[in-house]
Amino acid sequence: MPGPGRICSNPTVTELRTSETKLEFPYSRTTGPVIGAFLAGLREGRVLGIKGSDGRTLVPPPEYDPETGESLGVDLIEVGPLGTVQAWAWVSNPLPKHPLDRPFAFALIRPDGADSAMLHAVDAGDSGNMRTGLRVRPRFKSEPTGLITDLEAWEVAE
Amino acid sequence: MSAESPARKEEMVMEHLVSLTYRERLTPSLNRFVDRILEGELIGHRCPSCSRVYVPPKGYCPLCVVTTSAEDEVQVSDRGILTGFTIITPVAYYGQQATDPFVYASVLLDGASTPVGGQDITGVAHDRIHTGMRVRAVWRPPAERRVEGITNRGWGGLDAVIESFEATGEPDAAPEAYKEHLF
Amino acid sequence: MAARDIAIIGYAQTPSQRDAIQSEVQLLVGTITDAVTMAGINRREIGFTCAGSCDYLTGGPFAFVSNLEAAGSWPPISESHVEADGAFAMYEAWMRLQEGDIDIALAFGSGKSSPSNPAEVWAHQLDPYYLAPLGADPVSLAAIQARALLDSGRATERDFAEVVARSRARATANPNAQLSGAVDVDALLAAPYHTAPLRRHDLPPISDGAAAVIMARGDKARELCSRPAWIRGMDHRIDPHQPGVRDITTARSATMAAQKAGYDGGPLDVAEISATFSPQEIILREALGLPDGTEINPSGGPLAGNPVMAVGLIRVIEAAARIIGGGADRALAHATAGPLLQQNLVCLMEGE
Numbered sequence: 001m002p003g004p005g006r007i008c009s010n011p012t013v014t015e016l017r018t019s020e021t022k023l024e025f026p027y028s029r030t031t032g033p034v035i036g037a038f039l040a041g042l043r044e045g046r047v048l049g050i051k052g053s054d055g056r057t058l059v060p061p062p063e064y065d066p067e068t069g070e071s072l073g074v075d076l077i078e079v080g081p082l083g084t085v086q087a088w089a090w091v092s093n094p095l096p097k098h099p100l101d102r103p104f105a106f107a108l109i110r111p112d113g114a115d116s117a118m119l120h121a122v123d124a125g126d127s128g129n130m131r132t133g134l135r136v137r138p139r140f141k142s143e144p145t146g147l148i149t150d151l152e153a154w155e156v157a158e
Numbered sequence: 159m160s161a162e163s164p165a166r167k168e169e170m171v172m173e174h175l176v177s178l179t180y181r182e183r184l185t186p187s188l189n190r191f192v193d194r195i196l197e198g199e200l201i202g203h204r205c206p207s208c209s210r211v212y213v214p215p216k217g218y219c220p221l222c223v224v225t226t227s228a229e230d231e232v233q234v235s236d237r238g239i240l241t242g243f244t245i246i247t248p249v250a251y252y253g254q255q256a257t258d259p260f261v262y263a264s265v266l267l268d269g270a271s272t273p274v275g276g277q278d279i280t281g282v283a284h285d286r287i288h289t290g291m292r293v294r295a296v297w298r299p300p301a302e303r304r305v306e307g308i309t310n311r312g313w314g315g316l317d318a319v320i321e322s323f324e325a326t327g328e329p330d331a332a333p334e335a336y337k338e339h340l341f
Numbered sequence: 342m343a344a345r346d347i348a349i350i351g352y353a354q355t356p357s358q359r360d361a362i363q364s365e366v367q368l369l370v371g372t373i374t375d376a377v378t379m380a381g382i383n384r385r386e387i388g389f390t391c392a393g394s395c396d397y398l399t400g401g402p403f404a405f406v407s408n409l410e411a412a413g414s415w416p417p418i419s420e421s422h423v424e425a426d427g428a429f430a431m432y433e434a435w436m437r438l439q440e441g442d443i444d445i446a447l448a449f450g451s452g453k454s455s456p457s458n459p460a461e462v463w464a465h466q467l468d469p470y471y472l473a474p475l476g477a478d479p480v481s482l483a484a485i486q487a488r489a490l491l492d493s494g495r496a497t498e499r500d501f502a503e504v505v506a507r508s509r510a511r512a513t514a515n516p517n518a519q520l521s522g523a524v525d526v527d528a529l530l531a532a533p534y535h536t537a538p539l540r541r542h543d544l545p546p547i548s549d550g551a552a553a554v555i556m557a558r559g560d561k562a563r564e565l566c567s568r569p570a571w572i573r574g575m576d577h578r579i580d581p582h583q584p585g586v587r588d589i590t591t592a593r594s595a596t597m598a599a600q601k602a603g604y605d606g607g608p609l610d611v612a613e614i615s616a617t618f619s620p621q622e623i624i625l626r627e628a629l630g631l632p633d634g635t636e637i638n639p640s641g642g643p644l645a646g647n648p649v650m651a652v653g654l655i656r657v658i659e660a661a662a663r664i665i666g667g668g669a670d671r672a673l674a675h676a677t678a679g680p681l682l683q684q685n686l687v688c689l690m691e692g693e
Contacts, residue, residue: 016189019182019309019310020180020181021309022178022179023178024176024252025176025177025252026176029172030170031470035471060583086585087589088488089481095461096476097460097476098478099476106475106484108485108585116583117585119472119477119583178400178465181456182455183360185362185364185367218367218410218411311401
């Protein structure tokens with residue numbers, strides 16, 4: 001029960017009604033040659049990265065270097081197929097907009113050959129199966145829709 | 159191994175639906191407005207400083223920046239002046255439900271200082287609608303009145319309670335009566 | 342004219358509430374009026390106004406425009422808005438005052454988190470291609486950050502719980518806090534995980550609230566306030582957005598913002614920092630270079646009340662209040678934006 005505010009219209013109000021509004025924006029976002037190529041790679045079951053200004057391989061591939069701002073071109077590099085969990089969290093109660101509807105880990109995963117980590121889900125089944133350093137393998141959707149979630153989740157590879 | 163740029167056109171566009179839901183309690187003054195409108199009465203708050211009447215009541219006067227409360231409640235008429243309007247030809251877009259051209263009008267109710275916007279005008283051909291027209295509310299039957307569209311931010315309409323406004327047949331109001339209350 | 346010649350002379354905040362019955366604008370009407378009253382000025386003396394809020398939080402494009410009704414925008418005023426916390430609005434107003442042609446500025450921040458699900462709203466501040474479609478929410482991200490911090494050996498889960506216990510204990514003296522009280526660290530550690538390794542108490546509450554500050558320059562500040570909180574420096578910096586390209590157990594942009602704001606690592610009477618999740622207090626203490634023994638978040642901090650879009654400005658207010666009324670001589674306030682401490686603002690204040 002909220003306490004009295006400094007502005008109180010009427011101390012004997014009827015029970016306050018609730019309004020419900022929904023904001024919906026159906027974006028069609030152009031992807032460009034870098035992001036588009038990355039998403040195309042997922043459709044083919046591949047994870048792609050790009051060389052940054054200092055020669056390190058970044059995944060997912062940015063269009064511009066995060067340190068120098070330099071344009072990184074459009075030549076993508078295949079990384080993986082396996083990856084290593086760098087850090088993780090156990091989502092005991094998934095939300096409707098999460099990638100999985102059963103408990104899973106959100107994690108930073110560094111694909112083999114990459115020097116950065118990508119945020120994604122690990123479908124580990126149980127938190128006891130998760131640890132930093134875990135080796136994981138990507139699982140791709142059989143019917144891709146052109147989103148990062150075409151990589152449905154990573155799975156335990158050990 | 160380097161990847162080629164996406165060959166397929168559909169890979170160059172990513173479909174992303176952003177969908178967010180907001181459930182907010184009506185403020186006490188707006189809740190009171192809803193109580194009364196369901197009973198066929200329109201109320202507002204009169205600013206104790208400048209005497210302007212705000213419909214629906216916001217709980218404050220934006221010009222004086224003073225709070226208003228139930229003590230400042232006044233009833234206004236369900237008749238008034240059409241202060242401005244446009245005829246909108248619907249364009250198809252996500253969420254668009256209108257198909258035929260419709261009226262979007264502001265009505266300054268007798269006793270109010272702020273018009274209510276987004277009103278439909280019925281009973282008169284679109285090309286005969288004009289500012290200054292005297293109009294009155296066409297209320298839905300009490301059992302059909304719905305208030306879910308009314309929000310604190312004022313974006314919801316009253317159309318689920320007041321279906322539209324229609325001409326009263328009275329002579330037009332003089333511009334002086336509404337020129338400072340257009341929108 | 343010196344940038345150092347600008348001070349906070351008035352402020353106000355609403356209590357942090359789980360579900361305010363007033364609209365966001367109503368919250369601001371009272372808050373701005375109280376700040377103006379404390380400053381002892383007439384509203385018309387304000388030469389520039391800057392507001393901080395987030396339309397995605399409020400629930401509609403251009404929602405921020407109606408907040409101006411609380412500032413009294415007729416006759417027309419000179420104003421600006423940032424889609425950010427009120428602390429960033431204060432930064433813009435501070436910059437504006439340095440032009441030298443106006444003496445007084447108002448900055449405010451507001452937000453009601455209660456009408457929406459923060460987990461869904463804040464997923465949309467993320468990269469729309471690589472992150473947002475995953476629905477990655479702030480709690481999940483903070484939990485990953487917590488795990489990384491534990492893995493680094495620089496903190497333990499007990500350290501997290503101790504941050505929470507301190508926050509709740511300090512908040513008992515704060516009439517504006519939402520969560521307060523004495524809590525036992527072992528009892529906290531016995532609670533189940535919410536999103537491992539974070540427990541529910543490691544997360545901030547969901548809060549509605551608003552805050553406002555009045556700043557004045559030079560002699561005007563001295564005329565209006567017996568002990569202004571002089572802004573010695575203010576700066577904000579931003580890190581890369583993708584969490585996988587930086588070390589999320591540090592906040593490099595916070596370190597840089599502190600340096601650029603002129604903080605030299607010396608003694609502080611108080612530091613109010615926007616550690617929204619308990620592990621972030623440990624990260625920020627290190628990143629800002631706060632000396633051991635610094636009193637951190639005597640207000641209880643965001644863990645005691647988190648009205649997003651006002652919470653950073655409230656840190657500034659809590660720090661300034663201890664200078665203006667409390668005898669503190671040197672205070673640091675910190676605000677943050679973006680996922681995982683991506684963007685950080687530091688404000689360094691001193692009594693005369």
